[in-house]
Amino acid sequence: MTALIEASDLVRIYQIRRGLFGRPHPVRAVDEISLAVNPGETLGIVGESGSGKSTLGRMLLGIDTAQGGEVRFEGKPMPPLRTPEWRALRAKMQLIYQDPLAALDRRLTIAAQVGEPLEIHKIIPKQHQAARVAELMAAVGLRPDQAEHYPHELSGGQRQRAVIARALAARPKLLVCDEPVSALDVSIQAQVVNMLRDLQAENGIAMVFISHDLKVVRNIADRVAVMYLGRIVEEASSDVIFQSPQHPYTKALVSSVPVPGKRLEGRVILQGEPPNPASRPPGCAFHPRCPLARDICRALVPELRQIGDGRTAACHVVTGETAAIAA
Ligand code: SF4
Numbered sequence: 001m002t003a004l005i006e007a008s009d010l011v012r013i014y015q016i017r018r019g020l021f022g023r024p025h026p027v028r029a030v031d032e033i034s035l036a037v038n039p040g041e042t043l044g045i046v047g048e049s050g051s052g053k054s055t056l057g058r059m060l061l062g063i064d065t066a067q068g069g070e071v072r073f074e075g076k077p078m079p080p081l082r083t084p085e086w087r088a089l090r091a092k093m094q095l096i097y098q099d100p101l102a103a104l105d106r107r108l109t110i111a112a113q114v115g116e117p118l119e120i121h122k123i124i125p126k127q128h129q130a131a132r133v134a135e136l137m138a139a140v141g142l143r144p145d146q147a148e149h150y151p152h153e154l155s156g157g158q159r160q161r162a163v164i165a166r167a168l169a170a171r172p173k174l175l176v177c178d179e180p181v182s183a184l185d186v187s188i189q190a191q192v193v194n195m196l197r198d199l200q201a202e203n204g205i206a207m208v209f210i211s212h213d214l215k216v217v218r219n220i221a222d223r224v225a226v227m228y229l230g231r232i233v234e235e236a237s238s239d240v241i242f243q244s245p246q247h248p249y250t251k252a253l254v255s256s257v258p259v260p261g262k263r264l265e266g267r268v269i270l271q272g273e274p275p276n277p278a279s280r281p282p283g284c285a286f287h288p289r290c291p292l293a294r295d296i297c298r299a300l301v302p303e304l305r306q307i308g309d310g311r312t313a314a315c316h317v318v319t320g321e322t323a324a325i326a327a
Contacts, residue, residue, distance in 0.1 A: 001037050004037055004039045005071065008070050009034045012065070013067055029052045030059060035225060037174070041223065042200065043206075044206040044210075044224040045211075046210075046211060046224060047214060047226060052227055053178075056304035057208060060093075061176055062090075063095070072087060075094070091117065091172070094172040097163070099178070099183055110148075110154070110162045111137070113131045122144060133147065133169075134147070139165065141195060142161050142260075168203070176207075177207060177209045197220055215257055221238045229275045231285070232314070233250065234313045235312045247315050249286050250313075252270045272288045280296075283300070284301050300316065
């Protein structure tokens, strides 16, 4: 199958100053990442804050420019930012943010905002737009009377539904969802995730679902990529990742996910400080917190390689043989 979107060796470096008069210091927010998402598939991207997952999401859409590597959509390279070709392509790739209030215009009604893409991208004739807006609002579970409401008159969950309806109006092939439910109440999170999953299946949309919450990712992703300080450290199908994580960092993350009806046992508590992108440790960036670290880990960056089960992992200790024994 041809991938809908493919990234190869993506690099993004920010120049960060330490203190007001400090010299700029390069921080590799995304460090040689390659991935592919097939049509209709959901790729979950997980990792702690500072792992580079949001930067990666913006790079896939071309909003954040890659300083190395390439993104291809439907086999073609991404056009330069803000060109007419890029704008046309952006209709096919929509972004859903964490904060729906920031994503919506407080001065416009919900109907006006859901209808915006129909008008901008001339998707359907003007006389059919109102009916399509009503259809989109119904699809995300908003009531007809909420069409004339303003964003501040809706709850957080309803606002996120409105953002999703607006994204769907453009008939996208790809949704990049960056922490789409983390600002919502837990009871509403499940409703929005289920709705996204249903809409995705109905419309055959591919999705990149970025989250620090593995419970949510487990519910929605077909495949999962685990990021640590700008790099993917393990990638596999969702079942393989959650049933037999192999990379020590993935093991720690997965061990903290509660399974309904089971006591949380064998939880791995990570030692040391959370990652700081501005001071990346040499060798394997995870080595200061890794229970399996040895000399080679402090000296050499591990390559991401196939270790069986359709899984890739970047670790000097976890290899194809160790993964097979663990399975
Ligand atoms: Fe741990 Fe070494 Fe593997 Fe890094 S390479 S995850 S430090 S065992």
